[in-house]
Amino acid sequence: MEETDMPQLVVKREWSVWRIVTMLVLVLGVGASVMALSNMRGVGIKASPLTPSPTPLTQILPPPADLTVPYLRLVSDRLRYLPGETAAVGVYLHTDGKEALEADLEIIFDPEVLALADAPITKENIFQTVSSEIKTAGKAIFRLYSRPEIGQSTVKTSAETKIATLKFKVLGVVKNTQISLGFDPGKTSASGLYLVQSTGRSKENVLAQVEAASFEVAP
16 A cells, blocks of 8 residues: 555655645736836837927027018028028018019128028029019128019919028127118118009019017137
C-alpha cells in the first residue's frame, strides 16, 4: 500500500504547486497590465497639447474699419517683427460702390527701420496692372490700374477688399514704426482713387480717407 500511495501524493503536490504558480503568473500579469494602462493614461494626459496663448508674433486679421468711403488703408499682418524678417502689409480698398480705374499709393516709411523688399508689391486679382513710379529711401509710389481698352475689368467694391501686399525688409533698429499713405484731403496728393469716365480716368481724386499700419520691431 505504501508503494502505491506515494506516487499519488507526489502527483497531488506537483499539481498544487503548478496551480499556485499559475495563479501567481495570472495575478502578476493582471497587475502589470493595470500599471501599464495607468501609465499610458498618464502619458496621454501629459502629452495633451496646450492651447497656445496669443503672442506679439501672432498673425492678425484686418479689423473692421470705421472710415469715410472711399478709402485706402494699410494693415500689417503682425504686431511685432524681429530684425532681419520680412514685414508684410496688406493694402485694402473700399470704393463705396463706385467704378474705379486706378488707385495710387504713396508709401511713406522710416528708412532707419525698414527698406523695400526686392519684390516690394504683389497685387491681388483686382486691378490688372501695377507699376512703380518712385522707389527711394523712405518713400515709394505704386500705381494699380486697369485698362478697359484692352479688355481689363474696372474695380467696384461695396465692401473692403484687399488689392495688394507690400513687403519690407526689417532692419536692426528696435522701435515702434509706422507705414503710412501720403494723403491730404482737398489737396493734390500722390495717393488717390480715380473713377471711370467716358473719356477714361477721372481727373478728380475721390479718395476720402486713408489709414496707416503700425507695428513694433523688437528682438
